Amino acid sequence: MQYPEPIAKLIDSYMRLPGIGRKTAIRLAYFTVTMNKDDVSMFANALKETKQLLKYCSICGDLTDENPCAICQDGQRNQSELLVVEQPKDVMVMENMKNYHGLYHVLHGVLSPMDGKGPEELNIKSLLKRLQSNENIKEVIVATNATPEGEATAMYLAKLIKPAGIKVTRLAHGLSVGSDIEYADEMTLSRAVSGRTEM
Amino acid sequence: MQYPEPIAKLIDSYMRLPGIGRKTAIRLAYFTVTMNKDDVSMFANALKETKQLLKYCSICGDLTDENPCAICQDGQRNQSELLVVEQPKDVMVMENMKNYHGLYHVLHGVLSPMDGKGPEELNIKSLLKRLQSNENIKEVIVATNATPEGEATAMYLAKLIKPAGIKVTRLAHGLSVGSDIEYADEMTLSRAVSGRTEM
Numbered sequence: 299m300q301y302p303e304p305i306a307k308l309i310d311s312y313m314r315l316p317g318i319g320r321k322t323a324i325r326l327a328y329f330t331v332t333m334n335k336d337d338v339s340m341f342a343n344a345l346k347e348t349k350q351l352l353k354y355c356s357i358c359g360d361l362t363d364e365n366p367c368a369i370c371q372d373g374q375r376n377q378s379e380l381l382v383v384e385q386p387k388d389v390m391v392m393e394n395m396k397n398y399h400g401l402y403h404v405l406h407g408v409l410s411p412m413d414g415k416g417p418e419e420l421n422i423k424s425l426l427k428r429l430q431s432n433e434n435i436k437e438v439i440v441a442t443n444a445t446p447e448g449e450a451t452a453m454y455l456a457k458l459i460k461p462a463g464i465k466v467t468r469l470a471h472g473l474s475v476g477s478d479i480e481y482a483d484e485m486t487l488s489r490a491v492s493g494r495t496e497m
Numbered sequence: 498m499q500y501p502e503p504i505a506k507l508i509d510s511y512m513r514l515p516g517i518g519r520k521t522a523i524r525l526a527y528f529t530v531t532m533n534k535d536d537v538s539m540f541a542n543a544l545k546e547t548k549q550l551l552k553y554c555s556i557c558g559d560l561t562d563e564n565p566c567a568i569c570q571d572g573q574r575n576q577s578e579l580l581v582v583e584q585p586k587d588v589m590v591m592e593n594m595k596n597y598h599g600l601y602h603v604l605h606g607v608l609s610p611m612d613g614k615g616p617e618e619l620n621i622k623s624l625l626k627r628l629q630s631n632e633n634i635k636e637v638i639v640a641t642n643a644t645p646e647g648e649a650t651a652m653y654l655a656k657l658i659k660p661a662g663i664k665v666t667r668l669a670h671g672l673s674v675g676s677d678i679e680y681a682d683e684m685t686l687s688r689a690v691s692g693r694t695e696m
Contacts, residue, residue, distance in 0.1 A: 311540035341510035
C-alpha cells in the first residue's frame, strides 16, 4: 500500500526543508490533516506570499516587502554606522537585541573558495559603492559569524574599506554571558583574555 | 524593526507544527525564500489538497482519498484478520513491514481518562459493528502502542471482543532486533523472558 497521494506529496515537500528527515516529514504530514482548515490555508498562503512578495532591498540586500526596505528608508536611524551581516536573517537577530540603531548591509554569504564563493558572488560591490556615494558612514561593523570563513571575510572587507578612511570594527569575541569558564573552548577563552576590559 | 509581514506569517505557521519552536520556524521561513518557486507552490498545494481531499474511511477509519479506502476495497487481502491501531499513520508503519496482509481498524486514540478520552471518543463502536456484521473476521490483532494507555486499551478491547468468540491477540513484547541485552530496560527484558520461544 502507498500513502494516499496528497499525503505522499506533502511528505515530499516537508522533506525538502532543512533538518527534516522522512520520519519527521511523515509526522508533520499526518499532523497537517488534524489541523484546523483555516490554519492550513493560512499556512499555504503564507508560503506563496513569502515567495511572491519578498524581494531583496536594492540598497542593503535585506529581505523586504517594500523597496528600499523599512530600515534603509528610516531617516531616524544612525546614518553613520553600517553593520555587515552574512544573511538576511542576521538582520533580525541584531534588531532583536534592540541596542543597534544604524544601517545594515547583507553579504548573502561568506568567502568560501571551497564552495566556489569568491568576492564576486557576494554583495560586496554594492557595499563599496554605497560607502563611496554616502559620506555619512563613518564606521563599518563587520558582524559575520565567528567561523573561519566569517573571519576571513571580515579580514577581506577590512582590507578593502580601511584605505578609504572608514573605521572598520569586528564584533568582540569572549565568554557567553552566563557561561562557565570551565566549559569555554580554548580559542574563546584565549580571545576573552586578550580582549579583556578594565573594570 | 518587525519581520516583513509575509515572513512573520510564515514563521507563525511553521510554529504551529509539532516539535518546531521559534528559532527553527525562523530558519525554515528564511529557507523558504531561497527555495525554487515551483517547489514552494507544490508545497502550498500539497498542504491544501491534504486538507481538502483526505477523509476518513467509513469502514476502517484510516485516512484516504477514496471511500472506502484502498485496503477495505481490496478483496485480495486476508479478510479473516483485523489489525487495530491507534492512529492512521500506524497503518503505513504496518504496511511498510510488508508482512501483514489483513484488514485494519483505526481507533483514533487510546483510552486516557486523564485527557477525557473514554470509549465513546474512540472508533470502538464501529469496530464492534464491523465484527458483528462481518463473519469472516476470525482474529483481531491489537497493535496499540506499548504504553500504559495502549495496554489498557488493548485489555479493554479484548474484554469486549472475546465473548463473541473471536480470537484477540496482542503484538509481542521483547528485545528489539539488533539490540544489546545490556541496554534493554527491565520491563522489556522481563517480557522477553516470559514470552520466550522454543528454538
